[in-house]
Amino acid sequence: QNNIGALIGATRGTAENCYYLSTSSFAATGNKGDVDGAAKVDLVTETMLGSAFVSGDTNPKLAWESLVSADKPVRPSFSEGTELSAKLSGYIKEAVKSSKTKAGLTSADTLLGNESYMSGASSTATDWMALAMGRYGYFDSVDGKYTYLIDDGTGYTDYLNAMKSYVEKTYTENGGTLHSVKATEWHRGVVAIAALGGDPASFGTYNGQPINLIADGSYNCKVKGGPGKQGINGWIWGLIALDTGMYEVPSDAAYQRELFIKEILKMQLTDGVDGNKYGGWVLGGYGSSSDVDITAMAIQALAPYYNDDTVYTYKNEISGDEVSKTVRQCVDEAFDRLGSMMNDKAGFTSWNTDNSESIAQVIVALTSVGIDPQKDSRFITSDGLTLLDGLLRFRDTNGGFCHVVGNGWNSMANDQATYALVAYWRFENKMRALYDMRGDWSAETKAAITDAVSAIDALPLPTDANYKSAAKSALAKFRAVPENERRYVNNYSALVSAIELVGGEGELDSNTPYITSIAVTKAPDKTEYYDGDSFDAAGMEVTAYYSDGAQKPVTDYEIISGDSLEVGTQKVCIKSGKLKTFVTVTVKDKIPWEGLGSETSPYLISTAEDLYNLSYYVNTKLMATTGVYFEMTDNIDLSDYDNWTPIGSDRNQFDGVFDGDGYVIDNLTSLRGGLFGTVCQNAVIKNVGVASGEIGKENIYTSFLGGIAKWSNGADFINCWNGADIYGSGYMGGIVGTVRDGGKSNITGCYNVGSLYASSGHTGGIVGHLDTTRRDTSVEVTIDNCYNLGSINGIYSLGGIVGQAQDGHTIVNCYNAGKITSSSDGQAGAIAGSLTNDNRVQECYYDSSVTENGIGNGDGSTTGETTEFMKSPEFLALLGEKFKKDEYSLVNGGYPILYWQKTFDADDVNEVVEKINDIGDVTADSGVKINEARNAYDNLDDDLKPYVSNLDVLLNAEKELSEIISLKEAKKTALEQLESYKDASDYTLNREAFNKALEKGMADISAAKNKDEVNTALIKAKAALDEIPTDSSLGSNDNGNVNVPSVPGTDGNTSNSGNTADTDIRGVSIPKTGRIGNAAVAFLMFSSFAAAMAVTAKRKKDEE
Known part of the structure; x- marks a missing residue:
């Protein structure tokens, strides 16, 4: 009701050379009214509009309309059966167009027939797009002819001829082989050839004989070591190639079809989910975790046998167990594993990358066994996203596909996405699977497939009285389908489950009640566990519900929970026969580290085991x-x-x-x-x-x-x-x-x-x-x-x-x-x-003497410097505070190191240097510091000792301390000798003189600066004491006369010849009294006389 205009409803722009009829009741635009460039006229002619228009029946028409053919199209038209089919077709066509654009071609040019493209015939660069384009087509219901829906001119035939030329040339050059070790060179070629309508069993000639690529690449593989030379990949693609036409394998062939199947089955990994022991596959065969792409490809190879009830017995190479299972059982386990690997964007991560190719392979796998990728709950996210949604995330702006989202168009990604979309389109239109290259079904076969599918879809609930009879009727209709076409009864697994439920095909005619379901009717006593614990079923009760309404306890159930429980809410599978139920338990993590894992109390990693955990x-x-x-x-x-x-x-x-x-x-x-x-x-x-x-x-x-x-x-x-x-x-x-x-x-x-x-x-x-x-x-x-x-x-x-x-x-x-x-x-x-x-x-x-240039390709500011400069203080200053000097060049040979780097060796050297510097002026109290410095130096590694620059300071300090200690000991000895040299009690009369002489001697010894001075001071002090008379030398005899002491060396009995001499610190003999000259004797006698006279005078005075 708003913004209605004769030309434009609403616009922010302008108009140019536009016209509208005056009969219109509206202005030129709905929001602006009439605008410049838009004229209201009574009649519009081609002259007004220009060369893009020509005269028409009533009004001008576009020039190209005259070129449209009214004849019946050369190609039969294809009617898309569903809206999804039409969308898929659009995606396919845009993806093929993007390949043309990337090859520099126009939409009218041939892609497969382009010279550049044909030069890569029979290679990974071109064969996969040939597969996609070849399989995007249909058989006409009238004449039965196959029609390609991408008009590529003669490209299909040209490419096929180019492949034939390559095969013949390579066979001739290599002595009848395509490759010495890669059997997949045959397999990929077979797929492309068959998709383009060629016959891979007779494709070109070698030595006058038809080349049989099926035989040479698969059942009589020419590679030494057979298809398995390439590991599981060789077996997978060998089987895919063999089954492109369901080719018969001669009884004397080296590699029978069953061998291909078993070689794939036996490499199934033991990483199953949802109660399954086994999961998917991995490149190389051996491993612990399934790879999405290889698992999907293995399923694609096994797809023709999905509805085959043959039980294969083999030894699983991973578990070592003997296994007996149908292909269907293995494939279902693999799909369960793939479903568990899908991310919340409806995609998969392989080789560390969320990529489009993995999604493409899973889509091909699902459609190959008749599963709709948009309806299987295992492949729908919690937000409702499907694999198609996931794949379209990788669609580039040109309609092609990227390997990684936003990473630009990629050839391999585009090829695989295109043939995956073709596989889905074929499934949606009820055609043969991507790799099933056989002709269209006959009317009879189509009817048989339809009848079987309808009968299975119509199966009643297991509790229905007609359940067995309906299952028997559906089984008969299934078996009416030719054996090689039974894979297209895409709901057969539901019939198998129904028959297993009643106890097997033999029970279909009986009235024996059967279990329709089981349930845990009493939870186990223990429902909370720690990581690594095993499930404990104590107290749990399981009940079976029968078709006749009866309920009975189940005691022979199997618990499938793995060796140990994993953290989180986990469903433990309880299995009885083919029926499953689940009990939910909570598993808490048992953390192996100390700490709480918080910022203030982190988990502590102390050992290799901690890091491994x-x-x-x-x-x-x-x-x-x-x-x-x-x-x-x-x-x-x-x-x-x-x-x-x-x-x-x-x-x-x-x-x-x-x-x-x-x-x-x-x-x-x-x-x-x-x-x-x-x-x-x-x-x-x-x-x-x-x-x-x-x-x-x-x-x-x-x-x-x-x-x-x-x-x-x-x-x-x-x-x-x-x-x-x-x-x-x-x-x-x-x-x-x-x-x-x-x-x-x-x-x-x-x-x-x-x-x-x-x-x-x-x-x-x-x-x-x-x-x-x-x-x-x-x-x-x-x-x-x-x-x-x-x-x-x-x-x-x-x-x-x-x-x-x-x-x-x-x-x-x-x-x-x-x-x-x-x-x-x-x-x-x-x-x-x-x-x-x-x-x-x-x-x-950068050090320009080591590497010449700073940047190989591109722009940036880098500076080449000399080695000398880069080890200099100037360069360190240039780098700033985040770097520090490499002291002694012990870490980086002199180049700067980061501020946080530990420099243990330099620190050890510096510690020694600092301890030596800490000695300072040497005194008698410096012994502790000198000893610490010496011990630090001695404990230093020998190769670091040359870096101690102040070692001479330590050596001199040690020498000085030794001298100080020696001087101190000399003084101590001298002082001890001086103190014991005379008995103070002998000098009561000359106590003052004695004390002064003794004190002066001690002071002189203490003040001595070396041992010679100590010795001299000691000698002088002793001489001074010797000159002081003792009391006895000044006292009277028994007659009251004063005794005059004998002078040493005179005739008195005062000779000191018998006394023991003292020894000074230098070992020089010092007599207690030495001989003195006449002047000394005279002085001594005078002094004694004077003293005696003084004593006599004092005595007389006392008597008075």
């Missing part, structure tokens, strides 16, 4: 790690683990915080990646180093490897380092292999000293590859304050910091002094190998 819990038990904290408490040696499993996978990425706290991992050996595998955007990995080990292996070319992590979806790496050597194909980095998603993330304060060896490229000292932001991904990485000293070796995109950086990244304040070597002069640079647009590289430096 982290890998096990994340990868196998799918532990959620977002917001969970881990912290190392010691160095860890992983030498007991021959092939370390990185922490985190594409199935469950590590998303927590891991703090190494400065500790390191030693002897990490892994073929699968580094310390971590796939890490997510909330993850932070910091303060940890992989000090030694080997990641990858020489001559085993694995991609996506990194010392700290192989694959990051936005994690931060802080203060990490790598010293392990890394070998692989490409996408390798000392810290992280590739960063693909997660928005903004940082790699800061990291370094690498390990050597990296790539057989191809995208390899860097810090990170191998930085992806770009795409439609469904966001990548913006900042690398700062990092350096590399390791050698980087490969072919292209090699860099000391980053191998390849696509758009939108920052590399700042980094340096490289490692050798970058390209074996083919590919893109290689000291800082980056290859940079695309919009990257910011600045303040980055």
